[in-house]
Amino acid sequence: MIDVQSREHQMFPILNSHQIEVARRFADGEPRSFRPGELAAEIGDRNVPAWLVLSGSLEIVRHDGLAGQVMIVKHTAGHISGEVSQLSGRPGLAGARACQDGCVALSFDASHLKALVIGSADIGEIIMRAFILRRVALIDSGGAGSVLIGKPGSASLVRLQGFLTRNGYPHKVLDAGSDDEGRVLMERLGILAGDLP
Numbered sequence: 001m002i003d004v005q006s007r008e009h010q011m012f013p014i015l016n017s018h019q020i021e022v023a024r025r026f027a028d029g030e031p032r033s034f035r036p037g038e039l040a041a042e043i044g045d046r047n048v049p050a051w052l053v054l055s056g057s058l059e060i061v062r063h064d065g066l067a068g069q070v071m072i073v074k075h076t077a078g079h080i081s082g083e084v085s086q087l088s089g090r091p092g093l094a095g096a097r098a099c100q101d102g103c104v105a106l107s108f109d110a111s112h113l114k115a116l117v118i119g120s121a122d123i124g125e126i127i128m129r130a131f132i133l134r135r136v137a138l139i140d141s142g143g144a145g146s147v148l149i150g151k152p153g154s155a156s157l158v159r160l161q162g163f164l165t166r167n168g169y170p171h172k173v174l175d176a177g178s179d180d181e182g183r184v185l186m187e188r189l190g191i192l193a194g195d196l197p
Contacts, residue, residue, distance in 0.1 A: 011133040013126050014078035015052070023052055023080075023123055026116035027106040034058070034098035034105070040081075041096045043069075048092040049107040050082035050127075051075070056103035061095045062138065074099060080127060081105075083134040086113055093138050093170060139170045146171040149182045150197030157197040 015023060031054055034040055041048040043063060051058060057076045061069040072094060075081055085092050089110050108116060117124035146164060150157035152175055164171045174182030176196055185191075 007133055010129050011137065012073055012075070012079060013130055014076075015080065015123065015126070016078070019120075019123050019126075020052065020054070020078060022120050023108075023116055024106060026108065026112050026119060027052070028109045028112040029107055031104050031106050034103040036098055036100050036102050038098045038102075039095065040098065040103070040105070041092055041094075043093065043095040044091045045095075046091050047089045047110065048082075048086060048096075049109045050080055050086045050113050051096065051103075051105040051107060052080045053077055054104045054106060056101045057099040058096050058103045058105060059099050061097070062093065069095070080108075080130070082113075083131045083138065085135075086110060086131070087117075093135075135168065135170075139168065147174060147185070148172070148197055149174045149176050149185060149191070151176055154197065160197055 028049065034056075040051055040058060043061070053075045055077055057074050058079075058081060059074050060072045060081060062072055063069060073079075081096055083093065086108075087110055113127075117127055146169065148157060148160055148164075148171055150160075150173070152173070157173070161171065161173065174185065176182050176186060176193065186193075
């Protein structure tokens, strides 16, 4: 588990004006304006770009259980959104929406983000460190990624957990017998106990 408070400046770095100007050359288009509350990305979307906030703010959220969302961070000018998923085009583990003041941001799709990381060593190092630390924090929080339902200790569940852990993919385990959230999800999806995990 990482000490989030001692690494927060590395997880959520703020690019200075010179770094923003360098990064601007690698963006995949012109700055985009978001109205207050407008979604920039939903949790689970594929090929979500990283957003470099130029003005306003962007709220980053993750799942909190199955029913709600919780804010991870509020990105302001100079912050860049994203984590390792942005480089691979995998489904995003977090969502993003403009805050009450709206947001103006530059978009970096996977190829443009890779070009930035390679083309500017100092910015690339900052971004990669932040993305890796963010992924580790998401894994540690247990509130992002796949949801497994089963009986703790069952061989099938342990195999699935091991696979996801080895591949660095965040997940949450719900006990089918004692977790209310797990039972509700099973009922809603029509999953029988014999179908678990």
